[in-house]
Amino acid sequence: MTESAVMFAKDNAPRFVEELKALLRIPSVSTDPAHAADTRRAAEFVAAELRRIGMENVRLIETSTPELILAYGVGPGLVVPARNGHPLVYADYLHAAPVKGRPAPTALLYAHYDVQPPDPLDEWKSPPFEPTERDGNIYARGAVDDKGQLWIHMKALESLFAANGGKLPVNVRVLIEGEEEVGGEGIAAFVREHPEQLAAEVALVSDSEMFAPDLPTLCVGLRGMIYTEIEARGARTDLHSGMYGGAAPNPFVALAQIIASLKDESGKILIPGFYDKVAKPSADELKAWKALPFDEEHYRETEVGSTVLTGEPGYSVLERTWARPTLDVHGMPGGFIGAGAKTVIPARAVAKVSMRLVPDQAPAETFALYKSYVESLCPKGITLEVRLIHSGDAIVVSTDNPYVRAATSAMHDVFGKDTVFIRSGGSIPIVGDFIRELGIPSILMGFGLPDDNLHAPNEKFLLANFHRGIESIIRFLENVGAS
Ligand SMILES: [Zn+2]
Structure with a gap:
């Protein structure tokens, strides 16, 4: 049949x-x-x-x-x-x-x-x-x-x-x-x-x-994931940067400072406790991955299309993308994004930030660690709301x-x-x-x-x-x- x-x-x-x-x-x-x-x-x-x-x-x-x-x-x-x-x-x-x-x-x-x-x-x-x-x-x-x-x-x-x-x-x-x-x-x-x-x-x-x-x-x-948004609010309304720049808080600058504190240059995520539950792949699994036909240079050139590959030192590309957690920023809506110039200090700005998780990181627990860390980074004059959009287990x-x-x-x-x-x-x-x-x-x-x-x-x-x-x-x- x-x-x-x-x-x-x-x-x-x-x-x-x-x-x-x-x-x-x-x-x-x-x-x-x-x-x-x-x-x-x-x-x-x-x-x-x-x-x-x-x-x-x-x-x-x-x-x-x-x-x-x-x-x-x-x-x-x-x-x-x-x-x-x-x-x-x-x-x-x-x-x-x-x-x-x-x-x-x-x-x-x-x-x-x-x-x-x-x-x-x-x-x-x-x-x-x-x-x-x-x-x-x-x-x-x-x-x-x-x-x-x-x-x-x-x-x-x-x-x-x-x-x-x-x-x-x-x-x-x-x-x-x-x-x-x-x-x-x-x-x-x-x-x-x-x-x-x-x-x-x-x-x-x-x-x-x-x-x-x-x-x-x-x-x-x-990998599992948590997808979040950080909303930063400064002044009550949008302001002119000529008249208020120097006195008014800027939510985009606040978000940039927060994001810069989430990950270091080597790709290590700086949220306290973030790596505590990360489980390593078995020795057999790592050995099998080494035997796979994987050409890092070809991958860089044809799939990623960047000048170099980034990420944590000491781990292969397959380990970094399959078995290590990561953090990425996807977009920052708000302010003026049209053609030309508009000198606005936006009242609000948003950053969309996600993390890919690996066994045994629990999404809810990881989000709680992230949220309290982000809140601890909040600059003066800014209020933050950290929202979980969706999540999934590894x-x-x-x-x-x-x-x-x-x-x-x-x-x-x-x-x-x-x-x-x-x-x-x-x-x-x-x-x-x-x-x-x-x-x-x-x-x-x-x-x-x-x-x-x-x-x-x-x-x-x-x-x-x-x-x-x-x-x-x-x-x-x-x-x-x-x-
Ligand atoms: Zn699909």
Whole structure:
């Protein structure tokens, strides 16, 4: 049956790509209220396809994330983030035949249909929402993150239904979200409140990448994160710097001084107690990372594109990005950012600051350390508000379980190579929710590549990996069904 499902996928490969393009044309930018209707349209597109291929109980689940509008009220051209409740898409198929006298296991398939904003638009070689094929890749916002990988799941299921006379070899629940790029609070609440509706033995999450082309990869560790805003207030209203400069406090200068005290030149974070709970990777893990094909100079040149790499001395790049915590500043809205000059001393300014966390740093505890340190740095004449926007736990998954074996065996059949176990510097908060609320491990099987430009202009997905991904998931689900 596996072989006929794989054959079905091969025979229908061109159609699968055309369907993916139709999904990529929908600008489902979850963070932008102007795209709220598009985001819903993407959910409906996915739901219609789940119905068409034979999944049951297909429905949209509304999420009730409170709308959070942070209006800075100063200066033109500011981005005002808003968080809408974008629906979850749910479907299931729960009639798989028992295996060896035991009920068939259930796999919970997760992906997301929302995408990052496409900006800066003028750096795209082809329009972000007009998918274009070049050099064996498909270019579009969401190509790899995560619509291409979402479509891998859909097409694996369709192929299995087609080859098995309208049945699946394993029970499947599908849960697809539309708020991954804005913190995923809707899905977190649903998983917390309705664990019985998601009962499963294993989750399959395809929102990650392979370490190198042709190298099957399972991601077994994710960094956690806390995303914060520091709002500094000085005078009651915006002031003219000619008349008041020298007497009025400046919130931007205050923020700059605070930020400069968060991290030293070597990349060490200066928050007291910040590193106390950091767990080191095992000696085996470090040894395996050393054996990975990683060229630091190539990485600097082609991926980072900077003159040097920065970060803590004494740790390799992989350790620094996978197993060490970091702190970054993402933007400082406020004041005057238009063309030309305006001599304003803004009344308020904001800095968006996040930290990537590693096991065993707890987000709430780390935020408390950060908040009290930032408050201790507050310059005179300034009042501060330190807010937590969202957070997620760091995760390490055990490689010793039958689902990992189902995945490595599936990928060996497709790629002809042993799987490498890596970590990712990014965060997929849902993996923590699945462990905590459902008590199930996640298999992080992704088919992106390091140069796929996710979250950046010219995002792409290698079409060969789209097709190999479908075959891998077909084989994985067959293996789980037979286990
Ligand atoms: Zn993603």
